[in-house]
Structure formats: structure tokens, C-alpha cells
Amino acid sequence: MKIRISIFVIPAIFLLLTGCTGNAPVTIDIDATIQAAISTAMQDSKPISQDVLDYSQNLQSTQIAAEMDTKIKQAIAEAKASGDLKDENLGITPTPTLSVGSGTSDGSCTNKFAYVSDVTFPDGTMTLPYTTFTKSWYIQNTGTCTWNSGYKIVYYSGDKQGTAESFPLFSSDKIAKTGESVVASVKLYAGEERNKTYTTYWAMQSDTGEVFNGGEAQNVPLSSKFGVGSQYNFYENLAGAICSDDEGLFYCGSSDRTSGRGVVFYNGSPTVESNYAGQPAIVIGTPLTEGGTTRVSFGPVQIPRGTWLRASISCRPNAPSCNANVRLLVQVEGQTAQQVTETQEFNDGFTTEWNVRLSDYGYHDQSLLYTFEVEAIGGGDLDDEIIIQVPRLTDASPIQ
Numbered sequence: 001m002k003i004r005i006s007i008f009v010i011p012a013i014f015l016l017l018t019g020c021t022g023n024a025p026v027t028i029d030i031d032a033t034i035q036a037a038i039s040t041a042m043q044d045s046k047p048i049s050q051d052v053l054d055y056s057q058n059l060q061s062t063q064i065a066a067e068m069d070t071k072i073k074q075a076i077a078e079a080k081a082s083g084d085l086k087d088e089n090l091g092i093t094p095t096p097t098l099s100v101g102s103g104t105s106d107g108s109c110t111n112k113f114a115y116v117s118d119v120t121f122p123d124g125t126m127t128l129p130y131t132t133f134t135k136s137w138y139i140q141n142t143g144t145c146t147w148n149s150g151y152k153i154v155y156y157s158g159d160k161q162g163t164a165e166s167f168p169l170f171s172s173d174k175i176a177k178t179g180e181s182v183v184a185s186v187k188l189y190a191g192e193e194r195n196k197t198y199t200t201y202w203a204m205q206s207d208t209g210e211v212f213n214g215g216e217a218q219n220v221p222l223s224s225k226f227g228v229g230s231q232y233n234f235y236e237n238l239a240g241a242i243c244s245d246d247e248g249l250f251y252c253g254s255s256d257r258t259s260g261r262g263v264v265f266y267n268g269s270p271t272v273e274s275n276y277a278g279q280p281a282i283v284i285g286t287p288l289t290e291g292g293t294t295r296v297s298f299g300p301v302q303i304p305r306g307t308w309l310r311a312s313i314s315c316r317p318n319a320p321s322c323n324a325n326v327r328l329l330v331q332v333e334g335q336t337a338q339q340v341t342e343t344q345e346f347n348d349g350f351t352t353e354w355n356v357r358l359s360d361y362g363y364h365d366q367s368l369l370y371t372f373e374v375e376a377i378g379g380g381d382l383d384d385e386i387i388i389q390v391p392r393l394t395d396a397s398p399i400q
Contacts, residue, residue: 109143109144109145109146110143110144110145111143111145111204111206111210111212111218112141112142112143112212112214112216112218113139113140113141113142113143113204113212113214114139114140114142114214114215115137115139115214115215115220115222116137116138116139116140116181117137117138117239118136118137118138118239118240119136119137119138119183119239119240120133120134120135120136120185120237120240121133121134121135121136121188121224121226121237121240122236122237122239122240123223123224123225123226124225124226124227124236125226125227125232125233125236125237126226126227126228126229126231126232126233126236127190127226127227127228127229127232127301128190128228128229128230128231128232128303128304128307128393128394128395129190129191129192129193129194129228129304129395130189130190130191130192130304131189131190131232131301131302131303131304132163132187132188132189132190132301132302132367133187133188133190133299133300133301133302134185134186134187134188134299134300134301134367135185135186135187135188135224136183136184136185136240137183137184137185137222138181138182138183138184139181139182139184139214139222140179140180140181140182141176141177141178141179141180141181141182142178142179143178144178145178145206146175146176146177146178147169147170147175147176147177147182147206148170148175148207149168149169149170149171149172149173149174149175150206150207151168151169151170151204151205151206151207152166152167152168152169152204152205153166153167153168153169153184153185153186153202153203153204153205153222154166154202154203154204154205154211155200155201155202156201156202156203156211156213156221157201157221158198158199158200158201158223159198159199159200160200161188161189161190161191161198161200161224162186162187162188162189162200162202163187163188163189164187166205167185167186167187169182169184169204170182184204184222186202186224188200188224188226190226190228191228193228194228194229194230195227195228195229196227196228197225197226197227197228198224198225198226198227198228199223199224199225200223200224201221201222201223202221202222202223202224203221203222230394230395230396231392231393231394231395231396232301232392232393232394233280233390233391233392234282234298234370234372234391234392234393235266235280235281235282235390235391237298238252238253238264238265238266238282238296239252239253240298241264241296241297241298242296242297243262243264243294243295243296243297244262244294244295244297245261245262245286245287245292245293245294245295246262246287246289246292246293247261247287250262250263252264252265252296253265253266255283255285257285257288257382260287260288260289260380261287261288262284262285262286262287262292262293262294262374263283263284263285263294263385264282264283264284264285264294264296265282265283266280266281266282266283267280267281267282267283267387268280268281270283270316270387270389271316271317272312272314272315272316272317272351272387272389273314273315273316273317273347273348273349273350273351274314274317274349274350274351275317278312278314278387278389279312279389279390280389280390281387281388281389281390281391282296282372282387282388282391283385283386283387283388284296284372284374284385284386284388285374285382285384285385285386286324286374286375286376286380286384286385287376287380288379288380288381288382289376289379289380290376290378290379290380291375291376291377291378291380292375292376292380292384293373293374293375293376294373294374295371295372295373295374296371296372297369297370297371298369298370298371299367299368299369299370300333300367300368300369301367301368301370301393302365302366302367302368303358303363303364303365303368303393304364304365304395305359305364305365306357306359306364306395307357307358307359307364307393307394307395308355308356308357308358308393308394308395308396308397308398309328309340309354309356309358309370309391309392309393310353310354310355310356310390310391310392310394310396310398311353311354311388311389311390311391311392312351312352312353312354312388312389312390313326313343313345313351313352313353313354313386313387313388313389314345314350314351314352314386314387314389315345315346315347315383315385315386315387316347316383316385316387317347319347319382319383319385320347320383321347321381321383321384322345322346322347322381322383322384322385322386323344323345323346323347323376323377323378323381323383323384324344324345324346324374324375324376324377324384324386325342325343325344325345325373325374325375325377326342326343326344326345326352326372326373326374326386326388327339327341327342327343327372327373327374327375328340328341328342328354328356328370328371328372328373329370329371329373330358330361330363330368330369330370330371331368331369331370331371332363332366332367332368333366333367333368333369337369337371338361340356340358340361340363341354341356344377345386347383351389353398355397355398357397358393370393372388372391374386
């Protein structure tokens with residue numbers, strides 16, 4: 001439904017990695033088959049096995065590591081091209097595929113790590129009360145010890161917002177040798193108090209029980225600073241999203257379509273179909289192929305009952321050939337993604353409002369992944385760029 005809208009050097013690499021980073025009610029048409037599938041899945045009382053959860057986490061970490069590798073390589077190439085980076089200054093080696101094996105620290109090696117970048121929930125992110133989310137950092141093993149499944153991320157100081165005191169670095173037989181990098185994750189909980197900021201610090205613990213922080217002097221813990229408010233904005237977390245098209249993963253943040261592949265990038269104030277200068281948005285372009293599809297996935301984020309997913313969907317102005325299906329898919333960790341809503345977007349001078357109360361589909365109090373999918377209708381065209389304005393999870397309903 002449409003409604004009318006009115007007229008490096010390492011520090012440099014961190015910046016390049018993070019990058020630029022009163023609606024009317026709308027009736028959502030629910031496909032009966034999809035609704036039945038969601039209902040069945042939500043009513044299934046059989047618990048998800050730990051093996052399934054471990055597989056899901058390992059798969060996501062592998063995807064994120066590959067994504068970070070792409071980002072780092074691109075940042076390095078850009079820094080070299082600008083003359084800001086010389087080979088001798090490079091101190092980070094991205095490694096999306098880790099070694100497999102075992103080993104135990106015997107006290108003769110040194111444990112050290114270097115923080116590379118936030119992966120999810122960069123400092124300053126706002127989230128809803130009662131939400132549970134995964135905070136991930138990309139770190140490099142700069143010591144001489146090999147990290148194994150006995151290594152953990154442990155609470156160090158600050159607000160105790162972890163759902164546990166410690167989290168395993170790996171849930172499998174993977175290891176990280178000297179120079180290799182890994183995604184380290186903890187699960188955090190946002191309290192009930194609004195307009196409050198939490199800061200929590202985490203360290204690493206070896207398989208022998210040694211607790212150590214990052215940096216050359218081992219005195220810089222991993223940190224997360226987040227606020228609790230009325231919504232969670234997807235566009236603020238684009239740096240930690242997973243972007244893909246029909247050919248596989250690609251860098252979230254590129255707007256260059258000369259390769260013919262899909263693109264996903266942030267725009268702080270895009271002009272939408274009505275020539276109105278819009279609000280912060282994620283722009284998704286399809287591959288230049290027949291029926292080409294681009295996806296961007298976020299999470300996992302656990303939400304309370306009564307949470308809405310809201311956004312405004314539009315083509316770019318002066319893009320007469322824009323014609324695409326835009327979908328929202330939601331996935332419980334370890335289960336199959338389900339389509340929640342779909343819009344055919346074309347350039348007619350209007351925007352489409354998405355107001356989806358997720359609990360209507362049984363989605364609440366679970367760790368959920370959210371995917372925005374754009375599929376070209378017919379042959380892919382440069383016009384097929386969809387603007388998704390202010391995509392957010394919020395407890396504010398469309399009717400206030």
C-alpha cells in the first residue's frame with residue numbers, strides 16, 4: 001500500500017571500516033501459507049539443540065569474518081592509493097578462514113590481542129528496553145600462544161549487562177594462530193530503564209585461566225557502550241550486517257555498480273520519489289541480471305512483545321525503470337527464515353510504509369535475524385535501487 005509523502009596507518013583503517021556508518025495505519029496483507037508456517041514453527045515445543053545453535057553461530061561468524069576480510073582489504077587498498085599507508089605500516093592480517101586443531105598453553109607463550117573493529121552494535125547504538133543482542137568485535141591474535149576452544153571472553157568491569165559471566169571464543173575445534181583474526185562475541189541485555197547508557201568491558205581468558213586485555217601493554221579491554229531508548233536503528237548497524245547477492249557475499253557500504261553486482265550502502269538524507277529529501281536510509285541495489293537479488297541481514301537481536309518493524313520504501317527519483325520486489329524476512333536462530341511482508345516498488349511518486357507488529361507473527365522473546373531482500377522484476381537496471389528510510393525496531397506503534 002502506498003501513501004503520499006510531502007514536498008590508514010591502523011587508526012585510519014578503523015575509520016574506513018566503520019564508514020558512513022505520525023504515519024497513517026497500513027493494512028499488511030498476510031499470505032496464509034506463510035502465516036501457517038510461522039505459526040507452526042512458533043508453536044513447536046521441541047527445543048533447538050545446542051548443535052543447531054552452535055552451527056548457526058559458527059556459520060554467522062564465518063560470514064562476518066569473510067565480510068570483515070573484504071572490508072579490511074578494501075580499506076588497505078584505498079589507504080595505499082591515497083598514499084596514507086606504506087607496506088611497512090601494515091600490522092593487521094585478516095584471516096576469514098581459521099585453522100582447525102587443538103593445543104594447550106604451557107606457560108612459555110605470551111597471550112596478546114589487538115582490537116581491529118566493532119562488528120555489531122558500534123558504541124552509541126540505541127536499542128529497546130529488555131532486548132538481548134549479540135555484540136561482536138573483530139580481534140587479532142598478536143601473541144605467541146595459539147587460541148583454542150578453551151579460550152573465553154569474560155566480564156571484566158563496568159555494567160554487568162552480559163547474559164553470562166563468560167562466553168567461549170569458539171564452539172568448535174577451530175583455533176587462531178599468531179597473526180590470525182577472529183570474531184569474538186558476547187550476548188548483552190538491555191535493562192528496562194529508558195534514556196540510560198550502559199558501558200561494559202570484557203577481557204579474554206586463556207585455557208589456563210590467564211585473563212588478559214588488548215593492546216601492546218595488555219591494558220585495553222573490549223568494550224560496548226549502548227543506550228536504551230525507544231528504537232533500534234538498522235542503518236546504524238550496517239557495518240555489522242551481512243550483505244550478499246546471487247554471486248555470494250560482498251562489501252556492505254559500496255555504491256559502485258560497475259561490476260554488475262548488488263550494492264548496499266548508507267545515505268543520510270536521500271531524495272525519494274516525491275523529490276522530498278528523506279531521512280537516514282539504507283539503499284539496496286540489485287545485480288544487473290534478470291531477477292537479480294540483493295540481501296542485507298542484521299542480528300541476532302531479541303525483542304520484547306509489542307515491537308514493530310517500521311520503514312518507508314521508495315525508488316530513487318528520476319529512475320523510471322525502477323521495478324523491484326522488496327521483502328522482509330525474519331529468522332529464529334537455527335530455524336528457516338520466513339517472509340513477513342512484501343512490496344512491489346516502482347517509480348510512481350509515492351512511498352510505501354511498512355508497519356509490521358512482529359508479535360503478530362509469533363516473533364518476540366527470541367533471538368531473531370532480520371533480512372531486507374530486493375529482487376529486480378525483469379532485467380536488472382541501474383534504476384533498481386531501493387531506498388529504505390529509517391528502518392527500525394520500535395515500541396512506537398503507527399497510531400500515536
